[in-house]
Amino acid sequence: LSQLPGWSVRPNGSIIIATGNDDALGVYTCTPYNSYGTAGESQPTRVLLKDPPTFTVRPKEEYFQEVGRELVIPCMAHGDPPPTVTWLKVGSAGKSSAQVDGNSSLIFRPLVKEQHGVWECTATNQVASVSTATSIHVLGTSPHAVTNVSVLPLLLAANISWEPGFDGGYFQRFSVWYTPLVKHPLRAHHDWVSLSVPVGAQHLLVENLQPDISYQFSVLAQNKLGSGPFSQIVTSVPRGFPVTTVPPEPPAMTMRVFLSPPQALTANETVRGVLLQWEPPAQFSVALSGYALELRQDKGGWEVLDRSIPSTKTQVLVPGLIKDAFYEFRLVAFAGSYISDPSNTVNVSTAGMEVYPSRTQLPELLPQPVLAGVIGGICFLSVAVIFSTMAACIMNRRRAARIQKRRQDPPLVFSP
Numbered sequence: 001l002s003q004l005p006g007w008s009v010r011p012n013g014s015i016i017i018a019t020g021n022d023d024a025l026g027v028y029t030c031t032p033y034n035s036y037g038t039a040g041e042s043q044p045t046r047v048l049l050k051d052p053p054t055f056t057v058r059p060k061e062e063y064f065q066e067v068g069r070e071l072v073i074p075c076m077a078h079g080d081p082p083p084t085v086t087w088l089k090v091g092s093a094g095k096s097s098a099q100v101d102g103n104s105s106l107i108f109r110p111l112v113k114e115q116h117g118v119w120e121c122t123a124t125n126q127v128a129s130v131s132t133a134t135s136i137h138v139l140g141t142s143p144h145a146v147t148n149v150s151v152l153p154l155l156l157a158a159n160i161s162w163e164p165g166f167d168g169g170y171f172q173r174f175s176v177w178y179t180p181l182v183k184h185p186l187r188a189h190h191d192w193v194s195l196s197v198p199v200g201a202q203h204l205l206v207e208n209l210q211p212d213i214s215y216q217f218s219v220l221a222q223n224k225l226g227s228g229p230f231s232q233i234v235t236s237v238p239r240g241f242p243v244t245t246v247p248p249e250p251p252a253m254t255m256r257v258f259l260s261p262p263q264a265l266t267a268n269e270t271v272r273g274v275l276l277q278w279e280p281p282a283q284f285s286v287a288l289s290g291y292a293l294e295l296r297q298d299k300g301g302w303e304v305l306d307r308s309i310p311s312t313k314t315q316v317l318v319p320g321l322i323k324d325a326f327y328e329f330r331l332v333a334f335a336g337s338y339i340s341d342p343s344n345t346v347n348v349s350t351a352g353m354e355v356y357p358s359r360t361q362l363p364e365l366l367p368q369p370v371l372a373g374v375i376g377g378i379c380f381l382s383v384a385v386i387f388s389t390m391a392a393c394i395m396n397r398r399r400a401a402r403i404q405k406r407r408q409d410p411p412l413v414f415s416p
Contacts, residue, residue: 020049052128053083059121059134064272064317065111067140073106075132077123084125090118090133113141116166139169143221143228146174151217151236156210158238161203162219162231164310170223171308173197176204177230181214194220199308200290211240262291262331262343273319274327274348280314281333281340287311288335293318294342295329302330323350 006018013032017024030042057076065071077083085104098115099107108115116138122131144165152159160176174197197204209215214237221228263279280288288311295318296302309316311333321327327348333340 022049025049050125050127051078051080053077053079053123053125053130055121055123055130055132058132059106059119062135062137064137064139064270065108067113067138068110071108071111071136073119073134073136075104075106075121075123077104077130079123079125079127081125083123085121085123088120088122089115090120092117108136111136111138113138113144113168116141116144137166137169140225141168142226143168143172143223145229146219146221146231149217149219149231149234151234153236153238154205155239157205157207158209158215158217158236159203159205160217160219160234164202164312165221165228167221168223168225168228170225172221172223172228173199174201174204175220175222176206176217177220178206178215178217180210181216181235200310202310202312209238211238213237259333259335259338259340261340262333265329265331265343265346267329267346267348269348270317273317274321274329275315275317276329276331276346277315278331278343280311288333290334292332292334293329294332295327297322297328298326299328305329321348321350325350 004023008016008018010016013030015028024047027044027046029044031038031040032042055075055077057074059073059075063071063073075085075087077085085100087098087100087106089098097112098119099109101107104121106119106121116136118133118135120131120133122129144167146162146165148163150161152161158178162174164172164174175194176197177192177194179192195204195206206217214235216233216235218233219231260281262281265276265278268275268277276293290307290311291309291313292307293305293309293316294302295305305318306316318329327350328345329348330345331343
């Protein structure tokens with residue numbers, strides 16, 4: 001064994017082969033012995049080299065597709081022996097309606113809202129098992145339910161917070177619903193009260209609650225296509241006024257707020273528009289409220305394109321840019337009333353792109369208000385010239401008529 005690098009024998013007689021190669025192939029036997037001799041060799045065992053699965057085609061990290069369309073996600077692997085490739089939706093216990101073709105590709109025909117989420121492709125053979133994952137975003141649907149709803153009981157109030165679900169490709173709003181568990185004597189059901197949540201917020205303070213009474217809370221998300229499912233119901237009991245006297249709280253210390261700008265803003269061109277991606281601020285001492293996206297065109301002034309990007313998002317799709325134009329994008333973060341400095345600026349040129357609509361050449365020359373003024377001035381001058389020409393013609397005709405009449409009148413004769 002000393003002539004084979006990486007080979008060794010343990011005290012219990014096991015042989016260790018650090019690196020499996022062609023030198024390890026063959027038939028092996030083990031012979032135990034002591035000072036009295038040996039009882040003979042063990043049964044022979046054969047060493048074979050097999051390859052664990054490796055992916056030859058991996059799915060992309062993310063897929064965006066409209067609901068009702070077809071979506072095919074490839075995933076191929078090889079090994080010795082050939083591996084078996086399976087697909088599974090992460091967090092789903094039931095069997096999905098997706099199909100797998102002969103090339104181990106995952107097929108959605110058609111794509112439905114419930115297939116949104118993370119899918120995992122696993123290749124397995126007798127040697128090992130390897131996996132890779134991809135995220136599927138189903139666009140054109142109502143929002144998904146919010147998650148991680150929590151209720152913090154306060155004095156005659158409760159603070160409700162949550163994490164938004166996928167918005168279905170449209171802007172979504174939230175509302176908080178709550179009801180006391182004490183039923184009205186004339187009605188057997190509970191009266192639910194709803195409160196709208198400010199744009200971009202992921203928490204809401206519900207006030208004027210009764211002390212020492214259990215309340216149920218739930219959060220509902222809505223977009224232009226309708227409402228998503230209610231979140232799970234959370235029960236909490238608001239605190240009442242304390243019975244014993246407590247010392248006054250010390251004065252609050254002034255806290256310095258740190259809020260750095262978003263990081264690593266990048267732009268990638270896709271068939272649906274420009275996909276902007278970024279990293280959250282590196283330093284912030286208060287919870288983020290969201291982001292605002294700014295842009296300017298052809299070195300003009302900065303304008304706010306979207307001021308209600310949730311703080312949980314790290315990417316946004318910008319569709320409908322104009323062809324043959326130069327755009328600049330930047331991002332700011334805000335936490336309550338605090339706004340960070342702008343992030344780095346990314347440049348996007350739509351010159352020569354066929355996916356964006358072209359605009360007419362006339363607005364390129366003059367802005368619309370100036371263009372309307374120029375056209376109106378030209379029309380006014382044209383009308384004035386026509387009227388002046390007509391007046392000159394009429395005056396010339398009248399003058400010619402008077403001269404002709406004077407010529408035809410007989411001359412006056414005076415006699416002595």
